[in-house]
Ligand SMILES: CC(=O)N[C@H]1[C@@H](OP(=O)(O)OP(=O)(O)OC[C@H]2O[C@@H](n3ccc(=O)[nH]c3=O)[C@H](O)[C@@H]2O)O[C@H](CO)[C@@H](O)[C@@H]1O
């Protein structure tokens with residue numbers, strides 16, 4: 516088990532190039548199973564979740580190699596459609612295997628996915644979507660058995676624009692017979708990236724990025740080479756890290772439109788952000804003011820994945836900011852830990868009242884999940900004296916060598932391995 520030791524109080528300054536997006540790479544790696552042959556996926560970050568996805572692919576016979584952000588994989592020796600239970604339980608994204616395997620091989624056996632404890636996270640929308648395409652699905656003693664000789668296109672109205680369910684249905688419908696329409700689809704940039712990748716393999720999908728996606732099934736998909744989009748959540752993390760330390764940074768390899776909601780809120784606090792093509796710069800050159808209200812929502816709303824980080828930042832800005840978490844019911848686990856560092860945050864159901872304080876103090880805190888852990892790191896960068904953040908394995912799920920990235924722009928942070 517690892518911890519971060521952070522000596523705070525130093526403004527960050529410098530340049531960072533943003534890596535590929537975990538949430539785009541994970542469904543793409545699962546979708547690669549739908550083509551037989553050798554494939555190349557570029558800009559795939561070296562993260563725990565990606566490692567687990569590759570372990571899953573290996574466990575069913577796929578050969579993979581991950582070097583310098585390049586995954587090469589060969590699906591010709593795929594020999595099983597049963598995903599081992601211990602790997603399913605390691606992360607939420609293991610559920611991405613269900614759509615591709617069912618569509619390509621007509622059957623799949625798996626169990627419920629695991630992942631960070633940020634809410635209940637059911638998979639009913641994934642399963643009902645696949646049933647609407649003709650799959651027969653049963654559950655027994657924790658295992659999920661799915662079968663369909665040939666999926667058939669259908670009309671699927673999602674009760675909620677779930678990112679994962681939209682992606683699973685898109686992948687499965689690519690090889691279904693006939694046309695599928697997903698209504699109230701999620702609109703996240705990672706869904707548009709998956710559409711681009713699948714279309715490059717020969718799928719016929721349109722509408723990603725809007726609330727209605729059309730998929731005309733094709734009989735076969737072919738191997739391809741593809742580069743995933745930059746990670747908008749890492750972009751946001753670095754912007755907020757620079758802002759909380761009142762620093763100045765430049766980010767390269769970003770897609771500014773993917774962070775509109777964050778940029779609008781940061782600018783409203785008084786932060787100067789400039790964008791030019793795939794470059795973004797941030798400077799804090801005047802006193803900051805609190806925001807009245809932020810609520811998380813599906814894209815293009817404010818992302819739930821940046822809520823904890825935004826909270827850490829607003830905890831240091833004079834005035835009161837109200838933050839409402841509307842996507843996951845268990846995503847305020849950072850609050851007690853931030854308060855141990857001197858912040859003044861109270862919770863009423865899904866709203867947090869964040870009263871900005873001029874000073875946070877270093878403390879021993881524990882990362883309860885991925886983004887909550889990253890928020891504690893940001894608080895540590897601002898705090899006077901030393902902060903120790905344990906539970907770094909949660910952070911490693913979504914950030915490649917976070918400490919190295921932050922050290923490169925002046926942060927005093929190091930990783931230690933506990934006994
Ligand atoms: C790998 C990946 O891309 N992860 C992202 C994805 O997760 P994920 O795809 O799991 O998130 P969803 O959009 O599915 O979840 C949103 C809401 O829908 C609910 N729900 C979801 C599925 C379902 O079958 N039934 C149901 O009720 C969830 O409990 C949650 O309250 O989108 C989330 C919301 O932007 C992000 O926080 C995650 O980082």
Ligand SMILES: C=C(OP(=O)(O)O)C(=O)O
Nearest residue numbers: 607608630631820886913
């Ligand atoms: C919640 C997240 O990821 P996942 O859906 O993979 O758990 C996240 O990236 O913040």
